Amino acid sequence: MAERPAYQRIADTLREGIRDGLHPPGARLPTLAQLVALHGVSEIVVRQAVALLRGEGLVETRRGGGTVVRAAPPVRRVAMDRYRRFAGAAPEPAPEPATTFTHDQRIAWNEYRLDREFTRVRAEPDLAALFELPVRTELLRRRFVFYSRGRPHQISVNYLPWSLVGGTPVADPAREPWPGGTLAQLGFLGRAVTRVEESVGARMPTPEEAETLRMAAGTPVVTITRRLISEGHVMEVCRDIVIPADRVVLDYAIDL
Incomplete structure (x- = not known):
């Protein structure tokens, strides 16, 4: 078997050191000159090794600060039963406002921020099929960026039938964030x-998603396509919920 290229062997060594705690989060890796001398290779080879680790999301290079080990971001656990708390027209009163996002993040309402963009659109064929409505049905499109303690954690693009929400407070971006989120809004509308229903996938982020969510290079995203249904009628389609894969664990339980 052919010997692995030198840059891969160097990356293996550094990766093992990161995982074993030799290079803890926030620590600087040895300098290029030190790695060149240690491994007896050219600077180009060392740069290839560091680029490989950067592409895996293990390290980041800071201007004037060398290459440092990335700290693992806090992991958010998302369970399917999180919706029960916020469903219904009259949910139980809570000590303070909350949504499924603040509940998952375990943050207070004043630590939550929501950037929003509302537009009216027509349903293209795939979206119309998810709604089980005719093509070109008018919809309200809402794009949200969710922040926890000042850091962006999630992008969500959801759609609601304009015939349901047009002229109501739900179509007013100034009313966001709405305590209880979309489930509470639908309850408010009766x-x-x-x-x-949720379908989970994974892919690499678009450049805009990576920039918005401040993601490290090489990190994929988890995507969730969601439908909220009321008595057999699709009231909302979310396409998609986008979360960096290194910040989320999806928990699903099935009673048999």
Whole structure:
């Protein structure tokens, strides 16, 4: 078997040191000159090794600060039963406002921020099929960026039938964030959610997503396509919820 290229062997050594704690989060890796001398290779080879680790999201290079080990971001656990708390037209009163996001992040309402952009659109064929409505049905499109303690953690693009929300407070971006989120909004409109469907996928982020969510190079995203259904009628399609894969664990339980 052919010997592995030198840059891969150097990356293996550094990766093992990171995982074993020899290079803890926030620590600087040896300098290029030190790695060149240690391994007896050219600077180009060392740069290739560091680029490999950077592409895996293990390290980041800072201007004037060398290459440092990335700290693992806090992991958010997302469970399917999180929706129960916020479903219905009259949820139980809470000590302070909350949504599924603040509940998952375990943050207070004043630590939550929501950037939003509302537009009216027509349903293209794939979106119309998810709604089970005719093509070109008018919809309200809402794009949200969710922040926890000042850091962006999630992008969500959801759609609601304009015939349902047009002229209501739900179509007013100034009313966001709405305590209880979309489930509470549908309850307010008299369409309490009786079923939630989610399809989970994974892919690499678009450049805009990576920049918005301040993601490290090489990190994929988890995507969740969601439908909120009330008595057999699709009231909302979220396409998609986008979360960096290194910041989330999806928990699903099935009672048999």
